Structure formats: structure tokens, C-alpha cells
Amino acid sequence: MKIHIVIPITSDAFNDQILLEARSYVGPEIEIEVSNLSHGPASIESFYDEALAGPAILSEVRRAADSGADSVFITCFGDPAVPAARELVDIPVVGGFEPAVATALTLGARFSVLTVLENVVPMISDLATRMGIRERMVSVEVVDTPVLELHDGEALGKSLAQASHRALDQGADVLVLGCTGMLGVAAALQSQLETDRVRVPVVDPTGASLGLLLTLQSMGLRPSRRTYMPPPDKERIGA
Incomplete structure (x- = not known):
């Protein structure tokens, strides 16, 4: 494969x-x-x-x-x-969104997303609405770090921990990392939260x-052709 x-x-x-x-x-x-x-x-x-x-x-x-x-x-x-x-x-x-959220919903009743910037919060809200699970998303917490600056693992870990506690205080049962650039941090965050408070799954979208x-x-499954129909055959300049 x-x-x-x-x-x-x-x-x-x-x-x-x-x-x-x-x-x-x-x-x-x-x-x-x-x-x-x-x-x-x-x-x-x-x-x-x-x-x-x-x-x-x-x-x-x-x-x-x-x-x-x-x-x-x-x-x-x-x-x-x-x-x-x-x-x-x-x-x-x-x-990253659909698989991560679908996974989260098998692990708890409600989830929160931990993401990078305020700019992406409306994008995540739209995705949750389109997926029909908006009422199960407790919050979208922001770590205020641009994607291209996520390389500082120590600083990111602290920001994620703070965002996680905010989400848990609002009732989240599962946490979802809301950026695929948050690499290699899910297990450590989950372990830290279990030490601090309670076992809460942290879903890595990758x-x-x-x-x-x-x-x-x-x-042997592929996308449904009743939903994802091939585009009509016509001229598309630049395509």
C-alpha cells in the first residue's frame, strides 16, 4: 500500500x-x-x-x-x-479534521479542539457544523502560536497544557490537537494531564x-459517487 x-x-x-x-x-x-x-x-x-x-x-x-x-x-x-x-x-x-473528530467521538461524549490562532476558529466551527457534531464540540482553545513557529516543543507543551485545562474546566472529555503541525506532543500531553487531573484521551490528527x-x-472502501460525483466534463482554464 x-x-x-x-x-x-x-x-x-x-x-x-x-x-x-x-x-x-x-x-x-x-x-x-x-x-x-x-x-x-x-x-x-x-x-x-x-x-x-x-x-x-x-x-x-x-x-x-x-x-x-x-x-x-x-x-x-x-x-x-x-x-x-x-x-x-x-x-x-x-x-486532519474528520478522522480526528470521528476518533474523539468514540472515546468520550464531548471534545475540545486545541488549535493555533484565533483566525482558524471559524474554520473549525464550520467544519464541525458541516459534520453535524457542533453540539458535541465544547470549545476551540487557542495556543496563540502560528503554524510555522510550532517547532519550539517546550513552549508548545506549556501552551497546550494551559489550553487543555481550560477545555477540561468547560467539560471536555476528549482533546483533539487542532493542527497537524503539532508533531510528537500528543502522548506527552496526555500523560501530563493524567498526572495533573484525570485520564483524558488526546487525539493526534496525523x-x-x-x-x-x-x-x-x-x-476496500472508497468515497461514495453519490456524494462525490466526478466534475462535469467542460473547459476549465488553468485547471
Whole structure:
């Protein structure tokens, strides 16, 4: 099985870390390849960024499918261009949000998302509404750290701990990391919270997404063509 990971930024700065993180969730028999965007934003932190990144993401998804990928992970919690990608190719495509939230809902009644900036809170709220689980999302807590500055693990850990306590005080049963750039921190945060308060699952969107792709592959499942219909055949300039 080959999983293609589209890292929807124009830099390859996260590639090695993301490959390492992905390898911690899948076995050596799984082939993993990654690609970045040829054009678009440096990171996705707004609806505007998402719109700019969309065409390049779709190009990478199409290229991955044409080169024999069995599934695609668009590694962004905002699920950018995911519905369009499912129309475009006939293999499973996921982002970070749907798999992470679906996992969270098997682990507790209500969840909170820990994310990067206030700018992305409306994006996450929209995704929760579209998925029909808005009433089970207690809150979206912000660590006030841009995506491209998440490399400081110690500072991120402290900010996530503070955000987690705010979420727990509001009644969250499960915590979801709301950015796929929060690499390698889920287990440590979960352990710290268990020491401080109570056992609360912390869902890593990368692990949830890759796990779902493996499950879909093993069950022979692909997106429904009643929802994700192939785009009508017509001229599209620049597509």
C-alpha cells in the first residue's frame, strides 16, 4: 500500500518531521511519499489561505493518484480541498479534521479542539457544523502560536497544557490537537494531564488520519459517487 501525504505549504521545512511522525503510526510495509505545493501560502491559517492553496493541493492529489498512490492524506486540520479531491480521484482522501473528530467521538461524549490562532476558529466551527457534531464540540482553545513557529516543543507543551485545562474546566472529555503541525506532543500531553487531573484521551490528527486510511484500504472502501460525483466534463482554464 502506498500513502501519499500532501503537505499543503510551499516549504519542505516540515517534511522530515512529518515523515518521522507518519512512520510512528504505520508499519514498514506501507510506502509513504510526501510532496509540497508549487505555489500557494506558506501555511494555512485562514479561509483566504485555504482558497489560495486549493488548486495546488488538487494538482498534487491528481498527480499522486496517477502515480499509483492508494490513498492521500492532506496534512492540514482544516481539510483544505478534501471534498473537491474526492470528486477528482477514485481513491480515499482525508484531511486532519474528520478522522480526528470521528476518533474523539468514540472515546468520550464531548471534545475540545486545541488549535493555533484565533483566525482558524471559524474554520473549525464550520467544519464541525458541516459534520453535524457542533453540539458535541465544547470549545476551540487557542495556543496563540502560528503554524510555522510550532517547532519550539517546550513552549508548545506549556501552551497546550494551559489550553487543555481550560477545555477540561468547560467539560471536555476528549482533546483533539487542532493542527497537524503539532508533531510528537500528543502522548506527552496526555500523560501530563493524567498526572495533573484525570485520564483524558488526546487525539493526534496525523495518527487518526493514517489509521483511517489503513482501515479504508483493508475494507476496500472508497468515497461514495453519490456524494462525490466526478466534475462535469467542460473547459476549465488553468485547471
